[in-house]
Amino acid sequence: MRLGFLVDLSRCMGCMACAVSCKAENNVPLHSWRLRVKYIDEGEFPDVKRHFVPLRCNHCDNAPCERICPVSALHYLPNGIVNVDHDRCIGCASCMMACPYNAIYLDPITNSADKCTYCAHRIEVGMLPACVVACPTHANIFGDLDDPESEISKYLKEHRDVMVRKPELNTKPKHFYVRGSTVALDPLASERPEGFTLFTEVKFLDHIGGE
């Protein structure tokens, strides 16, 4: 079994239900996220387009975070999930330096690394990840990549515009996007000005390492 995720970006409407349900399900503290939805505006009025991009751990088959973790706090589960053992983590932040998707955070309360686990605790008892259940448009498609009859496998087979983030890094992500674009998935393809924009302040955290 290899569990994977697929997001059909044409279905996502940026409602954040996935992000909120993830926060609630996993007790994710303020200023930290396991799943976030980024808004990117493209073009100039009146010819504008808004991209909604849900971003979470890619559960790579060749995960740099698992490889660099000095104490195996980040480890593979038999179903392909890259899981975290908070009690073993020493807080060296190597995983944050290795993950090219910025999917790992240091929990300010536990001081341990944490990230999306595809809700491994729910999957263990036969439930779907919280974000999948909460999504009102079924933009999140989750399932077994090894099962050709699973919805995700069929979706991957039927669509030719499947993308992953940073394929050149050979991380072999198990998180796919359908109807994506470079602007949506490449962080350097859009400006990220710091300061107040649409609803909130786009900024960087400065509490982790310090310059």
Next chain:
Amino acid sequence: MLGAEVTFDVALPKIVWGWLVSTNMWAKSIATGSFMLALIATKTYQDNRAFFKISGVLLALVFIAITLLVTVLDLHHMFRFWHIFFYPHFTSAVTLGAWVVSAFVVLLLIAFWALISQNEKLWNRIFVPGLVLGFFSTIYTAGIMGEATAREVWVFPAEMIAMLLSAAIAGSAAFLAIDGLMGGMLKENIRKHLSYILMVSSGLYGAMFIGEILFAKMHSEFAHHVIRQLITGEVAIYFWIGFALTFIVPVVLAGVSIQTKKYTYSLFGALSALVGLWFVKHAWLLAPQTLPLS
């Protein structure tokens, strides 16, 4: 202008590894560089054998202690440091580094014992393991940087050479500085050789940075942005201070001192290199972290 802009997002982490890690790399360069040079010097320069033995072992012990201190302080769970020995994950360069440095510390303590007990036989026996452990203690950080997949400009082979050159700069500069500050204990030919080591290693390390500035930006969009951050962005001040103090000043002053046989120039070149090395390492550590990854 890219024509696209992030209008809603969460706050992202920026600098994850800061000055504690820069200090770790800087102090480790002095510790391993001075000890490896001391081992070679005690075989080569019989006249100043005592100088290299005493200063080499003491420099290595003090600076490896600083390295270990800042390493542990940088952990968000510093009291779980022992996990690295009881739950080791040997694909990680962090684990390998911790084990190698631990062995290096044990060897330094043996060297210290050999020094205070004046046990020449024991000192001679640590020569080969000292060089091997010094070498691997120097380069393991390059392995960590190489495993940091998110930061494309940190490439293992280049980082390994850079770490070795840092150790050569730091080791030769530390001995020149001690010699100069203590009024000249070394023979002239040894000062000359140390000045050559400082000049050549600084020149080569500087050339590597010039190479990165000229060529890394041609590799990928990420590398291009990192180089831009390095030379004109928010870490440029650290980089250019470090570049001047580590590469330009030592090369010029060591060259002048070799030519004129006035080794006060080398003393100032050495002090400049020791200070500048921290800045240049800090800039290289921060630059890739200033970019958003997602």
